[in-house]
Amino acid sequence: MAIGITRFGAYIPRLRLPRAAIAEANAWYNPGLKGMAKGERCFANWDEDAITMAVEAARDTLGESSRDDVGQLVMASTTFPFADRQNSVVVKEALNLPDAVAAMDVAGSQRAGTSALRAACLGSGGPTLVVAAEKRAAKVAGEAEMTTGHAAAAFLIGEDPVAEFLGAHSTAVDMVDHYRSSGEDYDYNWESRWVREIGFGEIVPNAVKEALSRLSLKASEIAHLVVAGPSGIGARVAAQSGISATAVADTLAATMGDSGTAHPLLLLADVLERARPGEIIVVVGFGQGCDVLAFRATDRIGSVRPLLGVRGWLARRAEMRNYARYLALTGALDIERGIRAELDQQTAATVLYRNRKAVLGLIGGRCTKTGTVQFPMTRVSVARNAHEIDTQEPYPLADLPGKVLTFTADRLAYNPNPPLYFGTVQFDGGGRLTADFTDVDEGAVDVGMRTRMMFRIRAVDEVRGFTKYFWKAAPAFNAKVA
Amino acid sequence: MARGIRDKVAILGMGCTRFGERWESDAADLMVEAYVEAMADAGIDRTQLDAAWLAVGFEATSIGPSSIPLSIALRLPNIPVTKVENYCASGTEAFRGAVYAVASGAADIALALGVEKLKDTGYGGLPVRSRGLVYDMMSNGGTAPGNFAQLAAGYRARHRLDAGDLKRAIGHVSVKSHANGAKNPRAHLRKAVDIDTVLNAPMVAEPLGLYDCCGVSDGAACAIVTTPEIARSLGKTDLVSVKALQLAVTDGWELQGDGWDGGYVNTTRQAASRAYQEGGIRDPRGEISMMEVHDCFSITELVTMEDLGVSAEGRAIHDVRDGFYDADGGIPCQIDGGLKCFGHPIGASGLRMVYEMYLQLLGRAGERQLKDPRIGLTHNLGGMPSQSVCAVTIVGRHGE
Structure with missing residues (x-):
């Protein structure tokens, strides 16, 4: 039975910073940035991290398909919010996957994403959801600020695939092209020419050639070569491996930047959107060695589509030219926050555990006698004139579209990206929630606006280093006032 | 009952x-x-x-x-x-x-x-506080003005109003209260303001500007x-007695159930209806002499006029702009300056409202004294429009 990718998807945050804005703001300090000032980079809103982006990529992948048979969940990142609280389990709760899931975090290298995908394809134990998400911090006026982006990608691995897994070859070589020690925020990079010459000039092509040989694939058969890395590096790897230059996949450098360990997977998701039956795809992951994975698109390719997919997320963009605002939203600026930011955000772990289905999964209740939907689920039903006791069954609300009933733009509230838009959302089919809004443009909200719920950071307990998550309302992908 | x-x-x-x-x-x-x-x-x-x-x-x-x-x-x-x-x-x-x-x-x-x-x-405005560990986890980051601004969105949609028309009407609410408060030595804010000042003030929570929000004191x-x-x-001759005192607390329907459109306050309607019954008020618009309502925000006062049944459904915006609730109008409202000018020390506000009704009924309100008031109503709204506790008190001359 063929194993491979059965579903695929991605997530790219909505905010885009033109690279020219970075170059202009920092010209006094690093005029050399001007040479890189083309296109734009994407960046996560203040309320997004690897976990929230992983959730969106998984939702993009899973769509309305059943989640009940997902048996394993693997999440890859080098920017996990938690060092010891399994990040993939938070993703699992947000996705409302069954409790009987084997969850695992994979970290430690830019290769974590491809290694997780490789392990899932080689493993067994029921359909496996593989998610890679990355939110790398970049120092002000450094090259990485220009080249990086934040994003996530996800795949469902199982039988009857759209892209059959043909095999993989990996090497492990301690080449310290860059590193980030535990507890540090930023990468330390060695000379980029050396990385090109030895990393992408020797380690990667050698691994690709060995992989093709072991899998009995001819270089000329490769229709798509996915290599994330510095500008032009894919063409070089292709040339040295004998693969056609036309097979090199777009790295999306112009429109979003490099999303680290998520990037090869995101590029693969992009390729799968236009791959044709029979085409062979080679995916490379580089970092202290190299992963090379090969897939063949099956006749089913084209029959399964992500919710938005890479191109859809790229089209859902909001340009933000204000460099200071970008710095504040990415946490690089110690902006005056005022006394309202001082509220103690301590989380009672007992309360979170009891209410995890509601808080992380946005599970409401539906009265089995009256059909009334409510959030949260309570013992006594809210249904008017029928306050039944213990008649409710769990009712997931996260994926239900809704519309704005009431709202405001609150300028008194503390919010890292003011004003705070919040209001009451009425879900289609019943149930409502007064929630913060996110990813909204000023003046674009009105009563009746269509909404989509998104899993986001609600607040951060900075005293105790704990990120608090909850669901927020965002304008629907094609939001219109109903 | x-x-x-x-x-x-x-x-x-x-x-x-x-x-x-x-x-x-x-x-x-x-x-x-x-x-x-x-x-x-x-x-x-x-x-x-x-x-x-x-x-x-x-x-x-x-x-x-x-x-x-x-x-x-x-x-x-x-x-x-x-x-x-x-x-x-x-x-x-x-x-x-x-x-x-x-x-x-x-x-x-x-x-x-x-x-x-x-x-x-240390706060301008009300301090941020927890509403309980469970609630906080599933809540939003809005403030009190943010919560009450929702009422403006709901009311505007309910009655299909032009945003500018509603903004000007709630602006009049504040102009009227400032005019009243200027005459009260116990008030916090004692300065009359004109409508342009109100309309052009910095935005706090759309559409509520600075002058749409009550003071903090x-x-x-x-x-x-x-x-x-x-x-x-004990020697008292002119007595002010309590005619009715009703409290209505939400059962969560507005926020958790379906059906509420966000354009009125359900608990006010419940409390008012029971208070009128308890106090023997059959025609609130005709019988009530004066009111002190919970004008935490200008929009609250305007919407409350309908919830109390004093303005007809959808007519509060007209009554307000026609001056019906001004000091020389049909039912003077916030004759002491209201929360708008007194500010809102939470624990004290309800009693401050009764204090003004008491002074007026005994003819002791000085420069603000209304002519021959008989029945006064006070109204408090706690929480937020979608999850509220409402108190309605009616006081009047004893024996009438």
Whole structure:
């Protein structure tokens, strides 16, 4: 039975910073940035991290398909919010996957994403959801600020695939092209020419050639070569491996930047959107060695589509030219926050555990006698004139579209990206929630606006280093006032 | 319906501090200030008090837990003292406790006092606080003005209003209150403002600008209540009695169920309906002489006019702009300046409203005195429009 990718998807945050804005703001300090000032980079809103982006990529992948048979969940990142609280389990709760899931975090290298995908394809134990998400911090006026982006990608691995897994070859070589020690925020990079010459000039092509040989694939058969890395590096790897230059996949450098360990997977998701039956795809992951994975698109390719997919997320963009605002939203600026930011955000772990289905999964209740939907689920039903006791069954609300009933733009509230838009959302089919809004443009909200719920950071307990998550309302992908 | 408390309890005396930034005063100082005035007005001494109720909204910053701070500050003679908190209806809740004690016969004379020290919190506006560990996890980051601004969105959609028309109408609410407050020496904000100032003020929570929001202040107010018979035996001739006192608390339907459109306040409608029944009011627009309603935000006052049944459905915007609630209008509203000019020391506000009704009914309101008022209504709304507690009190001349 063929194993491979059965579903695929991605997530790219909505905010885009033109690279020219970075170059202009920092010209006094690093005029050399001007040479890189083309296109734009994407960046996560203040309320997004690897976990929230992983959730969106998984939702993009899973769509309305059943989640009940997902048996394993693997999440890859080098920017996990938690060092010891399994990040993939938070993703699992947000996705409302069954409790009987084997969850695992994979970290430690830019290769974590491809290694997780490789392990899932080689493993067994029921359909496996593989998610890679990355939110790398970049120092002000450094090259990485220009080249990086934040994003996530996800795949469902199982039988009857759209892209059959043909095999993989990996090497492990301690080449310290860059590193980030535990507890540090930023990468330390060695000379980029050396990385090109030895990393992408020797380690990667050698691994690709060995992989093709072991899998009995001819270089000329490769229709798509996915290599994330510095500008032009894919063409070089292709040339040295004998693969056609036309097979090199777009790295999306112009429109979003490099999303680290998520990037090869995101590029693969992009390729799968236009791959044709029979085409062979080679995916490379580089970092202290190299992963090379090969897939063949099956006749089913084209029959399964992500919710938005890479191109859809790229089209859902909001340009933000204000460099200071970008710095504040990415946490690089110690902006005056005022006394309202001082509220103690301590989380009672007992309360979170009891209410995890509601808080992380946005599970409401539906009265089995009256059909009334409510959030949260309570013992006594809210249904008017029928306050039944213990008649409710769990009712997931996260994926239900809704519309704005009431709202405001609150300028008194503390919010890292003011004003705070919040209001009451009425879900289609019943149930409502007064929630913060996110990813909204000023003046674009009105009563009746269509909404989509998104899993986001609600607040951060900075005293105790704990990120608090909850669901927020965002304008629907094609939001219109109903 | 129960028989109610109509005319069973009379107000023996009242006191109210100057509201404002009382940098020089602790909560205990404010309690004493309101108490001294009320006791002098009542003409009794502390040994005649049988029970007391204390209202505080933000207990941590104002006085801390329990009723002990009131008992110590006033040196009450070891009588029962109860502390109550019910959001912005807290002051009226203390009043309700004292009134019910007298109506039941459990106490001959009871005291209700509300106090708040908001200006020790470091905040402009109300402080941020927890609503409980469970609620907080599934909540939003909005503030009080943000919560009440939702009402503007809901009301505008409910009646298909132009945003600019509604903005100008709620602007008139604030202009009117400032004009009234300018005449009141106990008010915090004593400056008249014009409509352009209101409309062009910085935005706090759309569409509420700075002048659509009530002030934030320190203050205390106190009421001493007894039976009409005891009041007469103590030498009082003109009596103000309680006609109705009703409280309605949400069952969560507005926020959790379906059907509420966000354009009115359900608890106000419930409380008002019960209060009119208890007080024998058949035609509120015709019978009520004056009102002090919960104008925490201008939009709240406007919407409340319909919820109280004084303006017809959808007509509040016209009544407001036609001046029906102005000092010289059909039913003067916020004749003392309202929360808008007094600010809103949570625990004190409900009692401050009753204080103004009491002064007006006894003809003691000085420059603000209305001509021959008979029935006064006060209204408090706590929480937020979607999850609220509402108190409606009706007072009037005893024997009418």
